[in-house]
Amino acid sequence: MPDANRGLDDGNVIAVMRKLGIAARAAARTLALAPAPQKDAALEAMARAIEAHEAAILAANALDVTDSIARNQLASFVDRLTLNEKRVTGIAQAIREVAAQPDPVGRVLATWKRPNGLEFERVSTPLGVVGVIFESRPNVLADAAALCLKAGNASILRGGSESFRTCVEIAKALRTGLQAAGLPEASIQMVPTADRAAVGAMLAGLDGTIDVLVPRGGKNLVARVQAEARVPVFAHLEGINHVYVHAGASLDMAIPLVLNAKLRRTGVCGAAETLLVDQAVAPSFLKPLVKALLDAGCEVRGDSRTLAVDPHVKPADDTDWTTEYLDAIISVKVVPGIDAALAHIDRYGSHHTDAIVTGDEEAAKRFLNEVDSAIVLHNASTQFADGGEFGFGGEIGIATGRMHARGPVGAEQLCSFKYKVRGQGTVRP
């Protein structure tokens, strides 16, 4: 138990959390009006403070890592938790990249004039207070806090308990940056207890002080937040992403694209999980596509047509089409044409990211129009599903819901808007 606060009873945790909410709301009012240079100065000071606190951060992290190893956590878990000098530098650099983005607040999104002379302006404003619930990846604390600050939002951040001591040290550095720029310390608040009741309080929205929740972590965390949150959530549960190799594709383009979509990194939400091959090209394409995947070390689970091209292919069952492997495994199916491909994606997909490979512009147009996913690509890898790759200077996550933000959620998507209306003493008849 790395934290004395764990001894708080539930009532105390609720009281502590309520205070965070009230402080965050007050800070959000100040932040909403903070000029861009002040926010950027805070971000730069935060980056410098992360670098200056490196020794303290690494020392705290070493304790967290030792405990996690002692508790027999998975190696991948420990890897995500572990910091080193390079990773601390990366955290500071990511904050500077957020600072370098244009200010998302105060953009004039639309202007128009009505016949009665009223002039309308739709102008971007911050969302308010963002709650972030993340697993034991300490870099998420700094990334998320920086993006929220850039968009003029206060943030309340609750990290996995195994990263508690690391997060405390990172939060200290972030606070130093806020102080240096004269912004309220409550602009970024780490939940000061590892008690799980704090998560429940955040899911309930802290008496209306949290405007939106962002869960960052595995499927179990996201599912819980989506099921229990009483406030809006930006998230995706899973990325069951497809690459459809259409009849008009070239094999030369399809092979490297499929390999990249599946294997560049298998653990990211933008990784492809299913390959659909049009039957018009299956006789010539299927075997080399499967061979390329197998040669690259990918397990292939196929339908009967796919099984027939290589003895190393394993049979796919119906659960394979709805499985996010997040591993070097791919399901492969031959489809009669674009209608069948669209129907498969609609039935089994998760509305995250799907790609078509084809030289046929009409087919590409249909695919991009008709696939109901946040991100649809033509002749590009699904692994571009990432705010950085979109040019957003980072992302707080990827959303598959259709409300407010969809796809990568960057600083711009962490904004709301208001209407400014100017008259000349104009009254309504």
Next chain:
Amino acid sequence: MPDANRGLDDGNVIAVMRKLGIAARAAARTLALAPAPQKDAALEAMARAIEAHEAAILAANALDVTDSIARNQLASFVDRLTLNEKRVTGIAQAIREVAAQPDPVGRVLATWKRPNGLEFERVSTPLGVVGVIFESRPNVLADAAALCLKAGNASILRGGSESFRTCVEIAKALRTGLQAAGLPEASIQMVPTADRAAVGAMLAGLDGTIDVLVPRGGKNLVARVQAEARVPVFAHLEGINHVYVHAGASLDMAIPLVLNAKLRRTGVCGAAETLLVDQAVAPSFLKPLVKALLDAGCEVRGDSRTLAVDPHVKPADDTDWTTEYLDAIISVKVVPGIDAALAHIDRYGSHHTDAIVTGDEEAAKRFLNEVDSAIVLHNASTQFADGGEFGFGGEIGIATGRMHARGPVGAEQLCSFKYKVRGQGTVRP
């Protein structure tokens, strides 16, 4: 009890509602791809069918009205329920106005290119399935269904039970219009039972088939939906709207503007409820402002300064600043300056619509920037808080939340978006 279905037990209601949800989701898929002329043809056919069904609609309405009078409903309630030939024509006309708007789906919201050659497009898409829960105002059924259809959304509509027979007849006409244009009948579904369990099922989101809920009615309905909904809600609980007469105002502009903001219609959410008068001009402005309000038949509840200017002013207590009168009553307070006005609005307002009257551009700029409301006006009446007045061709409601839609919710705000990305076989390094 106007409806045989009221005898359904809760389990049956849930089963009926679940079917509606599944059918709506399927219809939404078709609607999302329906070309604009097909949607507009459906709307025109719906308007014609409303006119053609006028006799049946009025006959059903007469039964609903008779029952409501027999049950001793308030006169204002019965008025909202009652249709006549002119109101039926108005319903048809409102549908035609929605048809005349530009198609909100498929708009290119942004385009950009990345250094790796990827071309990005952010394109508007429908939201999906909209649930509308409204009180006994039958015109809302047609208005809301038409706006949803325009934006490519399926709708599930549940009206107040006292308007059930009227709504059944209006829904028949809407269905006729859908059939005429070859769109799925399930594009617009009225809840086929007046059983209250149906509302509970909608609040739960019908197994994820409802994407957003829109309550239309009084504060009790909206509060219940906001408290219990498991899906996002577009709504405002109340409009505690302010007119701030600043030191730089002219009395000639302030008087008609305040009268219009308060009294043009007192029952609408954009009506002003509180007048704030800057102390710099109070000595000369307060008395004529109060007199104009009293002369127009408005009750004035004032602070001590306001009480002193006219014996007909009643004392305001602290609850007056948080009361949405929706009546010919106004609360009046003298404030020391713009900071105090901003603080009052922040503390007591409902983030709906607030106006400043001033000739001072700097003060106007501060007010428009700093008041955290969906709509902020300079030298214009708060009664412009209306989608029609914004040029949206109608509205499904006004939202005070900061997520997705804020202010008047028209067809454009009933849309989501997706990213279309085009490469040349582009893979991620």
